[in-house]
Amino acid sequence: MKRIITYYLKPYYLRMTVGFFIKFSGTLMDLFLPWTLARMIDVVIPSGKKEEIFLWGIFMFVCSVLAVTLSIIANRMAARVASDSIFTIREDLFRKVMVLSNRQADEITRPSLISRLTSDTYHVHQMIGRIQRLGVRAPILLVGGIIMTLLLDPALACILLAVLPLLTVVVITVSGKSIPLFTQLQENMDGFVRLIREDIAGIRVIKALSKEDYERNRFDKSNRDVVDWEKRATITTAITNPAMNLFLNMGLVCVVVAGAYRVNEGLSKVGTILAFMTYFTIILNALMSISRMFVIVSKAAASADRIDRVLESEDETSFQFVPVLEEEKKEDSLLEFDHISFSYDGTGNHLRDITFQLGKGETLGIIGATGSGKSTVVNLLMRYYDPDEGVIRMNGRDIRTMNLKELRSRFGTVFQNDVIFEESILENIRMGRNISEQEAVVAAGFARALDFIGEKGGILESLNIRGANLSGGQKQRILIARALAAHPEILILDDSSSALDYKTDSLLRKELRENFSHTTCILIAQRVSSVMNLNQIMVLEEGAAIGMGTHEELMKTCEGYREIVISQMGAERGENG
Numbered sequence: 001m002k003r004i005i006t007y008y009l010k011p012y013y014l015r016m017t018v019g020f021f022i023k024f025s026g027t028l029m030d031l032f033l034p035w036t037l038a039r040m041i042d043v044v045i046p047s048g049k050k051e052e053i054f055l056w057g058i059f060m061f062v063c064s065v066l067a068v069t070l071s072i073i074a075n076r077m078a079a080r081v082a083s084d085s086i087f088t089i090r091e092d093l094f095r096k097v098m099v100l101s102n103r104q105a106d107e108i109t110r111p112s113l114i115s116r117l118t119s120d121t122y123h124v125h126q127m128i129g130r131i132q133r134l135g136v137r138a139p140i141l142l143v144g145g146i147i148m149t150l151l152l153d154p155a156l157a158c159i160l161l162a163v164l165p166l167l168t169v170v171v172i173t174v175s176g177k178s179i180p181l182f183t184q185l186q187e188n189m190d191g192f193v194r195l196i197r198e199d200i201a202g203i204r205v206i207k208a209l210s211k212e213d214y215e216r217n218r219f220d221k222s223n224r225d226v227v228d229w230e231k232r233a234t235i236t237t238a239i240t241n242p243a244m245n246l247f248l249n250m251g252l253v254c255v256v257v258a259g260a261y262r263v264n265e266g267l268s269k270v271g272t273i274l275a276f277m278t279y280f281t282i283i284l285n286a287l288m289s290i291s292r293m294f295v296i297v298s299k300a301a302a303s304a305d306r307i308d309r310v311l312e313s314e315d316e317t318s319f320q321f322v323p324v325l326e327e328e329k330k331e332d333s334l335l336e337f338d339h340i341s342f343s344y345d346g347t348g349n350h351l352r353d354i355t356f357q358l359g360k361g362e363t364l365g366i367i368g369a370t371g372s373g374k375s376t377v378v379n380l381l382m383r384y385y386d387p388d389e390g391v392i393r394m395n396g397r398d399i400r401t402m403n404l405k406e407l408r409s410r411f412g413t414v415f416q417n418d419v420i421f422e423e424s425i426l427e428n429i430r431m432g433r434n435i436s437e438q439e440a441v442v443a444a445g446f447a448r449a450l451d452f453i454g455e456k457g458g459i460l461e462s463l464n465i466r467g468a469n470l471s472g473g474q475k476q477r478i479l480i481a482r483a484l485a486a487h488p489e490i491l492i493l494d495d496s497s498s499a500l501d502y503k504t505d506s507l508l509r510k511e512l513r514e515n516f517s518h519t520t521c522i523l524i525a526q527r528v529s530s531v532m533n534l535n536q537i538m539v540l541e542e543g544a545a546i547g548m549g550t551h552e553e554l555m556k557t558c559e560g561y562r563e564i565v566i567s568q569m570g571a572e573r574g575e576n577g
């Protein structure tokens with residue numbers, strides 16, 4: 001919250017101050033109206049002076065118009081400050097989310113990052129707007145109302161002063177009880193949104209596994225939790241209005257009765273009693289607004305904390321430069337993994353003592369069971385994570401000493417589950433890079449994607465979100481074209497041809513051999529046929545390299561590799577190599 005007030009709202013302090021004075025003036029006008037009404041009824045009308053009545057009427061009219069106009073101006077200013085400041089907060093938050101390290105994103109979780117960017121910024125937006133409107137108006141009406149009643153009739157004001165503590169107790173008690181309930185409701189709502197997002201994204205698999213009932217039960221439970229907390233919170237706050245009204249009406253009855261006596265005894269006047277009753281209502285409404293403010297501020301404070309936790313986290317770029325750790329090695333290899341060990345969470349051994357070297361234009365295949373650590377090799381290479389032990393070098397230089405953007409710009413990558421955007425095929429290949437339409441078409445040709453692009457109506461045709469109007473293999477080919485389009489120095493294909501038929505897969509490899517012979521290539525695959533012709537193949541098992549060499553070498557030396565080959569290509573091939 002502190003960051004929002006001292007940093008994000010700072011550029012608007014002047015606007016907020018001007019807005020405050022406008023709101024203040026408008027509220028004062030509102031506050032004066034009952035007083036002028038009392039004066040009109042008690043003094044001006046009985047005097048019978050038409051001119052004076054007319055002037056006071058004009059004065060009241062001007063006061064009302066001014067009160068409304070000033071309030072509208074101040075509210076519009078407040079809305080602008082809220083929108084402008086939240087725009088900056090969202091931008092900074094989004095920028096931060098983009099540069100969070102994978103480890104940080106794992107910790108916070110992706111759905112929570114989405115909630116922070118959406119519902120949490122919404123709550124803060126609400127608070128910034130309301131605090132400038134109600135936050136100014138309600139206290140002025142409360143304090144000003146009390147002062148006016150004291151000025152009008154101190155004896156009657158005693159009734160108000162007696163009722164006020166009761167109203168304050170109601171507000172404080174209800175707020176004290178409802179704020180934690182609303183906070184809890186917000187947390188449950190986060191889980192609820194997360195569940196809906198998962199269910200909608202995974203609707204196909206839910207249907208395929210006939211898990212509709214299971215998911216409905218999960219949904220019902222989450223829905224019930226949200227409704228329960230919502231009920232508790234709203235039932236608690238529901239006491240406020242009736243209780244306040246009760247005290248108000250009791251107070252008003254006392255004011256009317258006491259006022260009648262005082263009027264009869266000539267100690268007070270009818271107009272004064274009327275004005276007094278109006279102030280009574282104004283004060284009550286101000287108190288209710290203040291109680292609502294408590295809820296809004298507490299919600300926003302929780303949201304601001306969640307936003308702050310992301311904003312203050314050290315971003316990826318701040319730990320990209322590590323002082324040169326070792327003498328630059330003059331080596332021929334373009335890429336080197338030097339005894340790399342790594343764990344995502346500090347408990348598992350996700351990679352163990354991995355060592356390999358790769359020269360320019362060489363190709364490396366990585367094969368192994370699911371979860372054996374294949375993608376982890378790429379994650380470390382791209383510096384999504386840093387290894388716990390060992391050094392990764394590029395041209396003999398520790399990659400931790402390289403600029404992160406520069407490092408990543410040398411790669412063309414296709415990851416598992418990469419995303420197709422709701423854009424044209426051309427823009428999906430370009431991805432904002434300086435790539436001409438012609439270059440994109442050529443890349444699509446290398447990726448063997450031209451046939452189906454033609455059938456879809458050409459490269460300018462739009463794709464649906466996540467490529468919903470494409471088959472799995474078509475999606476993969478667009479992603480491969482995206483990776484090839486910039487002619488990267490190092491190409492990484494992580495299980496990116498798994499959905500291609502054998503013929504297309506083999507044609508794709510032919511294209512790569514013929515047109516990307518100078519490109520160093522790392523190919524992660526489940527199929528032996530995809531990697532068997534590469535310069536080196538690394539066989540991973542539970543994070544360790546159990547074999548390294550060419551297909552022929554591995555057939556002789558690596559039992560694990562032979563088993564994979566036999567299972568995929570038949571015993572004969574396995575035995576004869």
Ligand SMILES: Nc1ncnc2c1ncn2[C@@H]1O[C@H](COP(=O)(O)OP(=O)(O)OP(=O)(O)O)[C@@H](O)[C@H]1O
Pocket residue numbers: 106344345350368369370371372373374375376377416495
């Ligand atoms: N972000 C993460 N946090 C914690 N553990 C992770 C994370 N990502 C992967 N792992 C774990 O690390 C191990 C290796 O994962 P990795 O993705 O490298 O496997 P893989 O060989 O590429 O598998 P697949 O062929 O199924 O893609 C797995 O046990 C996995 O559960």
